[in-house]
Amino acid sequence: MPRAGLSRDVVVETAAIMADEVGLNSLTLAALAERLGVKQPSLYKHLDSLAGLHRSVSLLAKRELGEAISRAAIGRSGSDAIFAMSHAYRNWAIQHPGRYDVTQSPVAPRDVEDEATMMSAVQVIADVLTAYRLEGDDSVDAIRAFRSLLHGFVSLETTGGFALEADIDRSFERLIRGFTVALDHWKDPVDGAQS
Amino acid sequence: MPRAGLSRDVVVETAAIMADEVGLNSLTLAALAERLGVKQPSLYKHLDSLAGLHRSVSLLAKRELGEAISRAAIGRSGSDAIFAMSHAYRNWAIQHPGRYDVTQSPVAPRDVEDEATMMSAVQVIADVLTAYRLEGDDSVDAIRAFRSLLHGFVSLETTGGFALEADIDRSFERLIRGFTVALDHWKDPVDGAQS
DNA sequence: TGGTTTTGGCTATTGACCTTAGCCAAACAG
DNA sequence: CTGTTTGGCTAAGGTCAATAGCCAAAACCA
Numbered sequence: 001m002p003r004a005g006l007s008r009d010v011v012v013e014t015a016a017i018m019a020d021e022v023g024l025n026s027l028t029l030a031a032l033a034e035r036l037g038v039k040q041p042s043l044y045k046h047l048d049s050l051a052g053l054h055r056s057v058s059l060l061a062k063r064e065l066g067e068a069i070s071r072a073a074i075g076r077s078g079s080d081a082i083f084a085m086s087h088a089y090r091n092w093a094i095q096h097p098g099r100y101d102v103t104q105s106p107v108a109p110r111d112v113e114d115e116a117t118m119m120s121a122v123q124v125i126a127d128v129l130t131a132y133r134l135e136g137d138d139s140v141d142a143i144r145a146f147r148s149l150l151h152g153f154v155s156l157e158t159t160g161g162f163a164l165e166a167d168i169d170r171s172f173e174r175l176i177r178g179f180t181v182a183l184d185h186w187k188d189p190v191d192g193a194q195s
Numbered sequence: 196m197p198r199a200g201l202s203r204d205v206v207v208e209t210a211a212i213m214a215d216e217v218g219l220n221s222l223t224l225a226a227l228a229e230r231l232g233v234k235q236p237s238l239y240k241h242l243d244s245l246a247g248l249h250r251s252v253s254l255l256a257k258r259e260l261g262e263a264i265s266r267a268a269i270g271r272s273g274s275d276a277i278f279a280m281s282h283a284y285r286n287w288a289i290q291h292p293g294r295y296d297v298t299q300s301p302v303a304p305r306d307v308e309d310e311a312t313m314m315s316a317v318q319v320i321a322d323v324l325t326a327y328r329l330e331g332d333d334s335v336d337a338i339r340a341f342r343s344l345l346h347g348f349v350s351l352e353t354t355g356g357f358a359l360e361a362d363i364d365r366s367f368e369r370l371i372r373g374f375t376v377a378l379d380h381w382k383d384p385v386d387g388a389q390s
Numbered sequence: 391t392g393g394t395t396t397t398g399g400c401t402a403t404t405g406a407c408c409t410t411a412g413c414c415a416a417a418c419a420g
Numbered sequence: 421c422t423g424t425t426t427g428g429c430t431a432a433g434g435t436c437a438a439t440a441g442c443c444a445a446a447a448c449c450a
Contacts, residue, residue, distance in 0.1 A: 003416065003427060025220065028407065038428075041409080045427050050408065105354035119358070137362065141369040144348070144357060148370060151356075152347025153339070159300035161346075162339060163314070167332065174336040174381075175343060181380045182373030190372065198398060198445065224437065233399075236438080240398050245437065 004038050008046045012056045019098030055107045061099035066121030068092040078131040079180040086176045093154040104151055132183050199233050206241045207251045214293030250302045256294035261316030263287040273326040274375040281371045288349040299346055327378050
């Protein structure tokens with residue numbers, strides 16, 4: 001019985017790869033063990049439970065997505081940064097659908113590490129929006145709007161929610177442009193007028 | 196052994212209620228059977244499989260959500276209709292989180308009944324957007340944007356994605372207002388100008 | 391009404407899966 | 421080279437979806 005040379009990180013990374021192939025919820029420990037060339041109970045030397053593995057994959061995914069959008073925003077500002085971040089976000093999600101699924105919800109209530117990871121990704125968005133001079137509630141609302149936009153579009157796209165396959169790129173571009181337009185008018189007074 | 200008087204509809208409806216309590220994926224046939232006062236294998240007299248039950252709950256949910264937004268749009272037009280639909284959508288989702296989860300993705304590729312159900316809900320949105328005189332690609336993009344907005348916000352909210360519990364109502368209002376602003380400028384030429 | 395058929399419960403069983411217990415050899419530390 | 425830790429393994433238990441086969445209740449029908 002030669003050793004397989006596993007480690008916690010290898011197991012989690014492999015689980016993430018398989019999650020992108022079949023979905024995290026459909027990933028079984030038996031399948032994961034087989035890919036790692038090991039019997040199923042051996043995995044428990046590297047993880048505490050399936051739920052713990054899910055948490056680890058979720059944290060990995062949140063960190064990766066945060067890094068992807070952060071990298072895209074470097075050296076850009078304003079709508080330029082918004083477009084770059086949006087594309088980075090969407091591209092990462094399309095390349096990692098299984099991971100993406102578990103990026104937007106807390107893995108458990110009161111999970112400090114999880115909250116910190118998500119917070120640091122959200123902070124990138126907050127920083128980019130400073131160019132629009134939004135503060136306090138205005139900023140919170142804009143961040144939530146941006147996250148809703150991105151998550152909604154990407155979630156619908158990756159789960160097949162858009163009936164027509166064609167022209168999804170253009171629809172996304174349009175969505176982000178619409179958001180920048182809305183941002184330009186974010187602090188306009190509310191009235192019923194319509195052009 | 197007196198009979199429980201079950202029917203397919205009762206089973207599906209009860210499953211939907213329990214899905215709202217614990218999530219559809221966490222719903223076990225054992226728990227469903229117990230609530231119905233019946234042993235687990237007895238359920239198979241009314242359904243073909245767990246996957247089939249999921250499909251039925253999904254179709255029920257899509258129908259209900261479609262009816263909710265359709266009802267809200269009656270007698271309204273323009274941004275008035277958009278706000279009414281948005282609130283109906285969000286309220287329904289908050290009241291039925293388990294069902295909402297399965298409204299946005301096709302239950303299976305090439306499921307004709309499923310596609311038709313979703314299409315009829317999307318058609319309501321398309322009708323409301325006619326007030327903005329959008330046609331062809333403009334309309335497709337706007338519908339996708341609106342669906343993305345709603346789904347993204349509601350999905351983040353119901354899964355606990357927004358860290359701060361407070362002021363979510365205002366953020367939603369702001370999001371929808373932003374969308375109506377963007378719609379007013381939907382056909383503006385693209386340029387880099389920013390106010 | 392009485393006989394037959396269909397329907398809707400049930401118990402028992404199988405197989406997939408997660409998980410724990412306990413064994414033993416490989417790696418490692420001195 | 422010896423002792424300890426580590427990382428595999430087999431075996432076994434519990435939960436779940438699903439199937440097979442039984443039997444009584446309901447429905448049908450003459």
